[in-house]
Each structure stands twice: as C-alpha cells, then as structure tokens.
Amino acid sequence: MIDEPFFPTTDVLKSRDRTQQAFHERAARVAVERFGRQVFLRAVVEVSNFCRENCSYCGMRRGHRDLARHRARLDQMAELLVRHRPASVTDVNIQSGEDPVVVREVVLPLIKILRRETSLGISVCLGTLSREFYDELLAAGASLYILKFEIADAGLYAQMAAPGTLAERLEHIRWLAASGWNVSSGFIAGLPGQTEDTLLANFACARELSLDGCSVSPFIPGDETPLANAPAADIDLTLNCMAALRLMRPRWVIPAVSALNLAGPGDGYRRGLRTGANLVTINLTPPDLRKDYLLYRRDRFIMTEERILSALEAEGLKPSRQSLVDYYRREKSPGTGGRSPRNVVAAV
Numbered sequence: 063m064i065d066e067p068f069f070p071t072t073d074v075l076k077s078r079d080r081t082q083q084a085f086h087e088r089a090a091r092v093a094v095e096r097f098g099r100q101v102f103l104r105a106v107v108e109v110s111n112f113c114r115e116n117c118s119y120c121g122m123r124r125g126h127r128d129l130a131r132h133r134a135r136l137d138q139m140a141e142l143l144v145r146h147r148p149a150s151v152t153d154v155n156i157q158s159g160e161d162p163v164v165v166r167e168v169v170l171p172l173i174k175i176l177r178r179e180t181s182l183g184i185s186v187c188l189g190t191l192s193r194e195f196y197d198e199l200l201a202a203g204a205s206l207y208i209l210k211f212e213i214a215d216a217g218l219y220a221q222m223a224a225p226g227t228l229a230e231r232l233e234h235i236r237w238l239a240a241s242g243w244n245v246s247s248g249f250i251a252g253l254p255g256q257t258e259d260t261l262l263a264n265f266a267c268a269r270e271l272s273l274d275g276c277s278v279s280p281f282i283p284g285d286e287t288p289l290a291n292a293p294a295a296d297i298d299l300t301l302n303c304m305a306a307l308r309l310m311r312p313r314w315v316i317p318a319v320s321a322l323n324l325a326g327p328g329d330g331y332r333r334g335l336r337t338g339a340n341l342v343t344i345n346l347t348p349p350d351l352r353k354d355y356l357l358y359r360r361d362r363f364i365m366t367e368e369r370i371l372s373a374l375e376a377e378g379l380k381p382s383r384q385s386l387v388d389y390y391r392r393e394k395s396p397g398t399g400g401r402s403p404r405n406v407v408a409a410v
C-alpha cells in the first residue's frame with residue numbers, strides 16, 4: 063500500500079538557489095494544507111545538566127568534568143510554569159541530561175503539579191530511561207516523549223559515543239510508541255563523518271518508526287567537546303532535510319529548532335519556518351540553570367516569546383491556540399478522520 067511516497071535523494075538534499083526555493087515552497091504548502099498557518103508554541107525548561115551519557119557532540123557529556131552541574135528546584139519550576147509562563151504557551155517540554163535522579167525528584171512531581179493546576183500539554187525529553195520510569199511519567203500526565211535516534215548509521219553512532227547503542231535507542235523509541243506515548247524523534251545533520259549515505263539513512267530510519275513528529279538539528283561544534291574544531295552543519299543542508307521530512311510525512315509535527323540561528327546566523331530560524339516547520343519553542347529555563355545547560359557554546363541564542371512571536375508574524379504564521387497534545391488526542395481518536403493508518407510501508 064502506498065502511503066506518502068516522497069523519499070529524498072542526495073541531489074534533493076544538496077539543492078540550492080531556485081531549485082531549493084521551489085522545494086521549500088512545496089514543503090511549506092504541504093504544511094499549510096495540513097495545519098493551516100498555525101504553528102504549535104511550546105515552552106522548554108531544562109531541569110538538569112547531569113548526564114550519564116558521553117556523546118562526543120554534546121557539552122553535557124559526563125566526560126566534561128569541569129562543567130558545574132545543577133538540578134532545578136521543584137518549587138521554582140512549578141512557580142514559573144504555573145504562574146509566570148507566557149500566555150501564548152500551550153505546551154511544555156521538560157528536558158534534561160540523562161539523569162534518573164532529576165526524574166524522580168523533580169520531573170515526576172512537577173508533572174503532577176502541572177496536571178493538577180494547568181491544562182498544559184506535557185512533553186518530556188529525558189533520554190533513555192527504565193520502562194518503569196516511562197510508565198510513571200505517562201501515568202503522571204506527560205503524553206509526548208521526545209527521543210531522537212540521533213544518527214541512523216550504527217557505525218557512526220558508535221563512533222560518536224551516542225547513548226547506548228543505536229539498536230537500544232530504537233528499541234526504546236519503538237517501546238514508547240507501542241505503550242501509549244506520542245513519540246517524536248530526530249537526527250543531527252552535518253555531523254563530522256556523515257556521508258551522503260549515512261545522511262539518507264536517517265530518512266529511512268525515521269520512515270520505519272511509528273512517530274508523531276521528527277526534528278533535524280544542525281550539528282553545532284561544542285566548545286568544550288572533542289568535536290570543538292569541527293565545522294558546523296551547513297544551514298542549507300539542514301533546511302533541505304527539514305523540507306524533505308515534511309514531504310515524506312505531511313502529518314508530522316516538525317520543529318524549527320533554535321540552533322538554526324547558530325547554523326544560519328541572521329536568517330536561519332526564519333528560513334526554517336519556510337520549510338514547513340510547525341512547532342516553535344520558547345526557552346523558559348531560568349538564567350542561573352541555563353548558563354551551564356551546555357549543548358554547544360555558552361553564547362546560546364535564546365528564543366524568547368518576543369523573538370518567536372515576531373518571527374511567526376514576519377512569516378505570516380500564527381501561534382496555535384490548540385495544544386500539541388490536544389491535537390494528537392483528536393488526531394488519534396476514532397471518527398475524527400484525522401490520520402492515515404500507522405505502520406504503512408511507504409514506497410521509495
């Protein structure tokens with residue numbers, strides 16, 4: 063059965079100038095047909111930079127011994143999200159290094175408070191945890207798990223010391239998708255050592271997974287990582303990957319990630335919104351925690367509410383009043399006619 067037959071080629075991913083513009087316009091049209099000009103708007107809070115993993119590309123890797131490590135305080139996070147979140151935010155993503163302690167002490171109680179006090183949709187991005195934790199997080203009231211497969215080529219995955227093994231990471235993604243979670247995954251574009259084939263492998267991998275969303279993050283060399291001297295991902299390649307995801311799976315929620323501003327200073331983020339991205343994220347992490355939540359460089363480009371709203375307005379887009387989680391709930395409920403069957407084998 064043929065579902066959505068688009069699959070990128072290397073030539074498409076390398077396109078530039080007018081061909082590229084036409085490709086992005088096609089992807090943006092597909093997003094508008096599916097979602098209108100509405101873009102989901104969520105907040106992210108980064109609650110711990112302790113991490114038991116040692117990914118070569120990430121500044122929070124456990125081997126980075128000079129990094130001051132912190133966990134957020136539950137009362138501070140609850141106060142921020144219950145009383146001081148921007149009015150435009152419909153969802154929150156709670157993110158951290160892979161730190162089971164913060165899950166137990168902060169994330170689980172925070173989700174229960176948010177469920178009781180707010181109608182926010184709740185996403186988590188906490189790494190690979192035990193199945194018991196996944197069940198507890200779902201029961202507490204989170205419903206979207208973000209777990210990127212990062213690199214679909216097992217050799218490059220191992221070379222980059224990405225979490226566990228690729229097979230384990232995929233097993234967790236599949237388990238989450240089969241056990242009641244909405245799942246968003248993703249990959250890093252432009253990593254050192256990535257070839258045309260290993261880049262394309264990311265699309266083949268994403269296509270086989272039962273996902274609700276997928277992201278492309280441009281590789282940004284982290285100052286305090288083993289890859290500090292590697293070049294950053296090419297912004298055009300990253301944007302082409304985003305457009306290709308949109309055409310491959312029109313129904314996916316695809317974020318414009320803040321690192322687009324680092325890969326494409328000046329206009330990278332706005333160009334991302336022109337490739338069919340339909341999710342934007344306001345960073346609400348308090349500054350004292352944010353300074354050591356080190357993915358790449360200390361001079362992070364922080365997406366404030368003002369920056370996000372003005373980028374959306376400039377692109378003729380509007381923040382959605384419907385939460386992401388509500389969208390998924392309706393899309394999956396029988397009778398709404400919203401979605402095509404999952405696990406359909408797509409033709410190349």
Ligand code: SAM
Pocket residue numbers: 119120121122157158159160187188189190208209210212225249250279280281282283284321357358
């Ligand atoms: N620890 C959790 C996990 O493993 O899913 C979530 C937090 S992790 C720091 C968030 C994401 O940052 C990773 O999934 C990875 O894709 C991204 N990341 C880290 N370093 C990066 C870099 N140098 N360039 C691009 N993305 C990076």
